[in-house]
Amino acid sequence: MQDFVMPEAMTQRDIEQTIANSVAAPGRAFADSFDGVELHCTSGYLPAQVLSTGTNQRTDQYDASLQNRLRFVLELVAAIAAVDGADRLGILTCPGNPFNDLADDNNQETFAAILQVLDPLGLAYLYVIRVPKIQDNVALGKANFSGPLILNESYNQQEAAAALVTPQIAGRSFGRAFIANLDLVHRFRHALPLSNIDPATLYTFGAKGYCDYPVSLA
Numbered sequence: 542m543q544d545f546v547m548p549e550a551m552t553q554r555d556i557e558q559t560i561a562n563s564v565a566a567p568g569r570a571f572a573d574s575f576d577g578v579e580l581h582c583t584s585g586y587l588p589a590q591v592l593s594t595g596t597n598q599r600t601d602q603y604d605a606s607l608q609n610r611l612r613f614v615l616e617l618v619a620a621i622a623a624v625d626g627a628d629r630l631g632i633l634t635c636p637g638n639p640f641n642d643l644a645d646d647n648n649q650e651t652f653a654a655i656l657q658v659l660d661p662l663g664l665a666y667l668y669v670i671r672v673p674k675i676q677d678n679v680a681l682g683k684a685n686f687s688g689p690l691i692l693n694e695s696y697n698q699q700e701a702a703a704a705l706v707t708p709q710i711a712g713r714s715f716g717r718a719f720i721a722n723l724d725l726v727h728r729f730r731h732a733l734p735l736s737n738i739d740p741a742t743l744y745t746f747g748a749k750g751y752c753d754y755p756v757s758l759a
């Protein structure tokens with residue numbers, strides 16, 4: 542964890558520059574043989590800040606009215622899709638996520654609205670992080686987005702396998718299991734036990750916990 546500067550409101554020029562930078566970045570990824578890129582719309586990152594009533598304090602065409610909160614994400618998506626094709630762009634969402642002080646008066650309304658406008662564009666997929674005890678983000682995604690879904694958060698191998706036969710679910714993703722098991726796919730394939738993640742080695746400067754989890758020899 543590092544210190545950070547006090548954020549300032551972006552000017553119109555800052556916004557245009559950010560969109561231009563965001564269009565340039567995928568090109569570098571594709572030149573380096575990536576298949577696709579993902580626009581991160583949660584966790585307190587910029588698209589989520591503009592989308593959410595708790596952080597959007599603007600007074601211009603990006604202000605906190607519902608239509609204007611959608612504008613930044615729509616401009617970003619349109620700009621990236623125009624250069625790279627919508628089918629190489631996915632969107633990551635987690636409605637209701639309070640991470641980094643994110644808050645929205647009606648996150649379900651916000652995400653329904655943004656997904657309905659994005660849906661006809663033919664994006665590669667919608668990535669949904671679930672928040673089980675709070676609300677049903679998967680249902681929200683399915684109700685407002687007709688393309689493939691990738692689901693995340695605390696899934697196990699059995700649930701992931703079930704995804705393969707579930708309509709509209711293209712996959713389920715793994716975070717912590719991959720950190721603790723560099724050979725996760727091998728372990729899943731051969732039904733091997735998984736190593737547990739050690740939270741004490743996350744967000745540290747040393748090598749420990751970065752790439753020294755044991756690899757299965759089975």
Ligand SMILES: Cc1cc2nc3c(=O)[nH]c(=O)nc-3n(C[C@H](O)[C@H](O)[C@H](O)COP(=O)(O)O)c2cc1C
Pocket residue numbers: 581584670693694695696714715716717718743744
């Ligand atoms: C140490 C750590 C760092 C993470 N950093 C990010 C991040 O920078 N961006 C992001 O989108 N998600 C991040 N995540 C969240 C994961 O992508 C994933 O959503 C989360 O671990 C839940 O999936 P899981 O249950 O399979 O672990 C992080 C997770 C962990 C454990």
